[in-house]
Amino acid sequence: MRVSISWLKQLVQVNESVDDLSERLSMAGFEVDDVDDLSARAQGVVVGNVLEREKHPNADKLSVCKVDVGAQAPIQIVCGASNVRSGIHVPVAMVGATLPAVGLTIKAGELRGVASNGMICSLTELGLTEQSDGIAILDELDESLPPNGSPVAPLLGLDDTVLELAITANRPDGLSMVGIAREVAALTGGSLSLPELDLDPSTSPLTTELDGCFYTITRIEGVDGSKPSPTWLQQRLERGGVNSVNAVVDVTNLVMLEQGQPLHAFDADALEQLTGQPVDAKSFAVRSARDGEIFVGLDDQKRTLDSRVQVVTCHDRPVAVAGVMGSLESGVTASTRNIWLESALFAPPRVRHSARALGLRTDASSRFEKGLPVEMTLPCSARASALLSQEFSCSESGRWVGGSGPAEAGPVLLRRSALHQLLGPLDAADGPEDLDDTSIENCLTALGCQLSAHEQGWEVMAPPSRRQDLQREVDLIEEVARLVGFDRFGAHLPDPLEPGALTPRQQAERRLRQLFCATGLQEVTTLSLVPASEQEQRIAISNPLLADTSHLRTNLWEEHLQICVRNLKASQRGCSVFEIGNTYSGSPEAVSQKAVLAGVICGDRRLSTWATSGKPQAPDYFQARGVLTRVMEALQLELSDRRLTDDARLHPGRAATLVLEGRPLGCFGQLHPAMAEELDLPEATYLFELDLARLLDAATRSNRWTPSFKPYPTVPFSERDLAVIVDRSSAATDLIQAIRKAGKPLLEQVELVDRFEGEQLGDNKVSQAFRLRYRGKNETLTDDKIQPVHDKVRAALSKQFQAELRS
Numbered sequence: 001m002r003v004s005i006s007w008l009k010q011l012v013q014v015n016e017s018v019d020d021l022s023e024r025l026s027m028a029g030f031e032v033d034d035v036d037d038l039s040a041r042a043q044g045v046v047v048g049n050v051l052e053r054e055k056h057p058n059a060d061k062l063s064v065c066k067v068d069v070g071a072q073a074p075i076q077i078v079c080g081a082s083n084v085r086s087g088i089h090v091p092v093a094m095v096g097a098t099l100p101a102v103g104l105t106i107k108a109g110e111l112r113g114v115a116s117n118g119m120i121c122s123l124t125e126l127g128l129t130e131q132s133d134g135i136a137i138l139d140e141l142d143e144s145l146p147p148n149g150s151p152v153a154p155l156l157g158l159d160d161t162v163l164e165l166a167i168t169a170n171r172p173d174g175l176s177m178v179g180i181a182r183e184v185a186a187l188t189g190g191s192l193s194l195p196e197l198d199l200d201p202s203t204s205p206l207t208t209e210l211d212g213c214f215y216t217i218t219r220i221e222g223v224d225g226s227k228p229s230p231t232w233l234q235q236r237l238e239r240g241g242v243n244s245v246n247a248v249v250d251v252t253n254l255v256m257l258e259q260g261q262p263l264h265a266f267d268a269d270a271l272e273q274l275t276g277q278p279v280d281a282k283s284f285a286v287r288s289a290r291d292g293e294i295f296v297g298l299d300d301q302k303r304t305l306d307s308r309v310q311v312v313t314c315h316d317r318p319v320a321v322a323g324v325m326g327s328l329e330s331g332v333t334a335s336t337r338n339i340w341l342e343s344a345l346f347a348p349p350r351v352r353h354s355a356r357a358l359g360l361r362t363d364a365s366s367r368f369e370k371g372l373p374v375e376m377t378l379p380c381s382a383r384a385s386a387l388l389s390q391e392f393s394c395s396e397s398g399r400w401v402g403g404s405g406p407a408e409a410g411p412v413l414l415r416r417s418a419l420h421q422l423l424g425p426l427d428a429a430d431g432p433e434d435l436d437d438t439s440i441e442n443c444l445t446a447l448g449c450q451l452s453a454h455e456q457g458w459e460v461m462a463p464p465s466r467r468q469d470l471q472r473e474v475d476l477i478e479e480v481a482r483l484v485g486f487d488r489f490g491a492h493l494p495d496p497l498e499p500g501a502l503t504p505r506q507q508a509e510r511r512l513r514q515l516f517c518a519t520g521l522q523e524v525t526t527l528s529l530v531p532a533s534e535q536e537q538r539i540a541i542s543n544p545l546l547a548d549t550s551h552l553r554t555n556l557w558e559e560h561l562q563i564c565v566r567n568l569k570a571s572q573r574g575c576s577v578f579e580i581g582n583t584y585s586g587s588p589e590a591v592s593q594k595a596v597l598a599g600v601i602c603g604d605r606r607l608s609t610w611a612t613s614g615k616p617q618a619p620d621y622f623q624a625r626g627v628l629t630r631v632m633e634a635l636q637l638e639l640s641d642r643r644l645t646d647d648a649r650l651h652p653g654r655a656a657t658l659v660l661e662g663r664p665l666g667c668f669g670q671l672h673p674a675m676a677e678e679l680d681l682p683e684a685t686y687l688f689e690l691d692l693a694r695l696l697d698a699a700t701r702s703n704r705w706t707p708s709f710k711p712y713p714t715v716p717f718s719e720r721d722l723a724v725i726v727d728r729s730s731a732a733t734d735l736i737q738a739i740r741k742a743g744k745p746l747l748e749q750v751e752l753v754d755r756f757e758g759e760q761l762g763d764n765k766v767s768q769a770f771r772l773r774y775r776g777k778n779e780t781l782t783d784d785k786i787q788p789v790h791d792k793v794r795a796a797l798s799k800q801f802q803a804e805l806r807s
Helices: 005-011 018-027 038-042 177-188 231-239 247-259 268-275 348-358 363-370 374-391 416-423 437-446 473-484 504-518 557-569 606-612 621-634 673-679 692-699 732-743 783-801
Strands: 002-004 031-037 045-055 063-068 075-079 089-093 109-111 114-116 161-166 214-221 263-267 284-288 294-296 302-304 310-314 317-321 338-345 395-402 412-415 450-454 457-461 574-587 590-603 640-643 650-660 663-671 685-691 718-727 747-756 765-774
Touching (some): 002 231, 005 161, 005 177, 038 161, 263 374, 268 310, 268 317, 268 338, 310 348, 374 395, 416 437, 416 457, 437 450, 504 621, 557 590, 621 685, 650 685, 650 692, 732 765
Antiparallel strands (some): 031 161, 045 089, 063 075, 109 114, 214 338, 263 338, 574 590, 640 650
């Protein structure tokens, strides 16, 4: 929002300097992004009178001018403009002046052998227009001119400063000069001088399809579309960042900048020619566009509409995109004599969808999207009609209103105790003290609120322009704190203060990240918004910015594979990543969120090249699976593997379900060859996906998380090897579990040391060899004590797996 200080001073008393005012607005929530001092554009530029104009002796297109600039003698200036002549008043940039609009510093010099001591300026060189046909002739811009030599800035409206404010979404009132004036009055205590509004103009009911909006249309006759706006109006629009078009359109834009309510004027005669029918108020309607409808906007761009776009129609012909832009064929032109003036309140989501569907954002749409008070729709229509009456000998022939009008607003109870409890005491010279009632009332009254006494505090009625923002008690408390100054309130901390600490689950999650990084994997963070999928149902979000971010993700591995693809295409030999993130399932009404630990090990691992003499060597299945083993062992967790054959992502013979504490935790496996070929990934690509919640539950159990002392053994161990022939389908994990159970209490450790397949063993038979470690608690074990336990282990394997003993 661009705020002209000179315009602001006409609305509210401003005694502060521009810098002080900028600071106060920024501290109050309206951050000042930029300060544009317009006077800098005309610094050193004065009013001059061309006394003589002669042709340059050495150039046909140059003129030599004698110009009176209020000095003792006229100065000589060489000018190249075709419209320069004697007897006119012009802006003259004196020697030493700088023109920032064109980046030029004026110096004395010679042009084709003739001395020149200044420059006669055009409006473009003063930053007032983008293009100009020649020098600025001040006699044509204003009838009363100041004396020669006077600064030209006041004459051209350059004696002003413009503030560029960043307006937050919860303060749509900040998108109007009146809203900013109210804010300044509340901050500084200055008196307001706001334009008078007719809050209840005469209207007639409008019965037509309005698609849920509040709509008013006014017939005004006797305007002149060829008439330019007066200078003061053009200057206000230019400082507000709006181009001047003609007096009719400029009045609608002025009301938008002044009050915040966008308006639109339709050419009444053009509408009748377009539709081929007489047009009255009932001819207008609001509906969703039909797929394929063509619309040409005021920007002369042809667009194809769809059902996401809301349009204003005349006899069912689209004449405007509701809240965004009018059509070119129904717009005000130089031949316009009668207009239909539209003032409406369109639903913010509908305007946002329309603007996004068309890729079009305008001053009007930005205001509608933030939300406007319905109470201001009719008064702003009447305000524009009054301004038009001042410019033209025009008259209203009727104003029609349809849709849901302003609802009866109710007061908000502000409790004194709630305010003091939330804000705390003020830091005063005599010690902390609560904010007094008078200060509270002054703050709210300055915002335009009406207060009535209540036994607990006040009943507050917010002004129409602030009712969208001031709906709750806490909103009023925030406004009081903002106007008083947040820095004036003392610390209001809990008593007593207790030190914070990470919970065991948070510590375990941090340790997980550190352990995976220590094994050579890199942590990544991917977007939780993804495109739609044909393979699985995903939850769509209601207002996506792009089709690629329109749904909630259901997994992490798809984006991890894409990361690998991008890295390998960038000449990386491998890519190993992991992520802790959420996946989403269910329906839009009941979204289920699940925390997942997932990752990919792909290609050569660069940290291991020292072991292969620098030659690339991709990890095999067991080396990749060992990464998870090392991490879990550090957390004192033991995972067992069960064959997995029904996961379409993974190689059916090289995949496993990971089991923790007897329950499935996730999966690990090599990427399916078909998918690896489709993505152009190496064969040695492995995925893992674990349930984070279950993993943290297991890692933080008291018997694992709290270290317990265990004495070092004082007696030696004894090892025995045991080889058995079992069915190929028998998992080593199951055999180890049976050995552990049968070997209690002397068995300390068991591990698989060999697995052999051969024809001599028989069909579907394998040999698995285990190393068992026995140790007594207080004595060295002898063979006569070990052998019975070892025989018990052999018997258990024979009974459970029909194992044939080889040793």
